[in-house]
C-alpha cells in the first residue's frame with residue numbers, strides 16, 4: 004500500500020472518527036486538493052459550524068428582549084458565564100468553583116499576579132522559561148516594575164542545557180532546591196509554544212511548593228491539547244486562551260483557574276469589579292464588595308456575551324468527545340506525522356520524541372522558514388506557521404486534522420526541501 008492509501012486507511016479505521024465535518028475547513032490556497040490541510044490550530048483553531056448558531060441566538064435575543072435579555076433570554080446573560088463553568092472545569096481538571104471564563108489570557112495572568120505575586124524580603128523572583136511567549140515575558144517584567152523591582156534582577160529565565168532544546172524536569176527541581184528561597188512565583192507554559200514540550204506540571208508544581216513558591220501555569224498551548232488535573236496537581240493558578248486548540252475564535256474570552264484553597268481564603272488581595280461580588284446581592288449596588296468563595300471573585304466586568312457564545316459552542320464539543328479520547332487520537336496522529344517527518348532531509352524535529360513529553364504540536368527547524376511556509380500554502384494547500392528565526396510549527400489537531408492531512412504535509416515538505424538543495 005502506498006503512503007497515501009495507507010493514510011486514508013488509517014483515517015477509516017481510527018477508533019475516533021474525525022469530526023472534520025463539524026468544522027469549516029478553509030479552502031486550499033493552492034495545490035491539488037480542495038480543502039487546506041490545516042496545521043495552525045495551535046495558533047488559531049478552526050471555526051465549528053455550531054458557532055454561528057450560538058452567536059445568532061444571542062443576537063436574536065438581544066433584538067427581541069433588549070435589556071430584558073439579561074434575565075429573559077434563552078441563556079440569560081446575567082449568568083451566561085455559568086454555562087461555561089462545568090465544561091471548563093472538566094477540561095482542565097478543576098472543581099467547578101475553581102474556574103471562570105473572563106477577559107483574555109494576558110489580562111488573566113496579570114490579575115493572578117496581582118493576587119499571587121507578593122514579593123517580600125529575599126523572596127522576590129519570578130521564574131519563567133527562557134523561551135516563554137513574549138506576552139508572558141512582558142507581563143512578568145512589568146509586574147516587577149509595578150512592585151518597584153528591577154526586572155533584570157527579578158525575572159529569572161530558565162534555559163535548557165547547552166546543546167539541548169528542552170528543559171529537564173530534574174534541572175528545574177535542582178534549581179528550585181538551590182535558589183527556591185528567592186523565588187516568589189514560578190510561572191511556566193504547560194506546553195511550550197515554540198518547542199511543543201509538555202512540562203511535567205505535577206512534579207514541577209510540587210517542587211515549587213516545596214521551595215515555598217507560588218506556582219502558576221500558562222496553559223495557552225495545553226488547554227484542549229492535553230488532559231490536565233489542575234486541582235489534583237495543587238496548582239495555585241492557571242490561565243488559558245480559547246482561540247488555539249479550543250477553537251473559540253480570534254481573541255475569544257479566556258479561562259482562569261484559582262485553586263480551592265485560595266478561593267476560600269478571603270485574605271487574598273484582588274483587583275475587583277462589580278462582577279466579582281456575590282451575584283445574589285450585586286444589584287443592591289452597595290459600595291463594599293462581598294466576593295463569593297469561587298474564582299468568580301476575580302471577575303471585573305459583565306462579560307461580553309457575543310464573545311462567550313463561541314466559547315460555549317467549543318466547550319460543548321470538547322465535553323462531548325472528552326479529553327482522554329482526543330489525547331489518544333492526538334498521540335496517534337502526531338506519532339504518525341513524526342514518523343513521516345524523520346526521513347525528510349533538512350528538517351530537524353525539535354519537539355521531544357517521547358509522546359509523554361509533547362502534545363499535538365511538532366516544531367521543525369528548517370532553512371528559509373518564511374519561504375517554506377509560503378510555498379507549503381501556495382503550492383500544496385498546507386497551512387503551517389513560522390516562528391522566527393528558523394522554526395515552523397505543525398499541529399495535527401485531532402478534532403479536524405486527518406492522517407491524510409499529515410501525509411500531505413510530509414509529502415509537501417519532502418518535495419520542497421529537495422528543491423532547496
Ligand SMILES: *Cc1c(COP(=O)(O)O)cnc(C)c1O
Nearest residue numbers: 107108109136138196221223244
Ligand atoms: C498565545 C499565547 C498568549 C497570547 O496572549 P493573549 O493575551 O491571548 O493575546 C500568551 N501566552 C502564551 C504562552 C501564548 O501561547
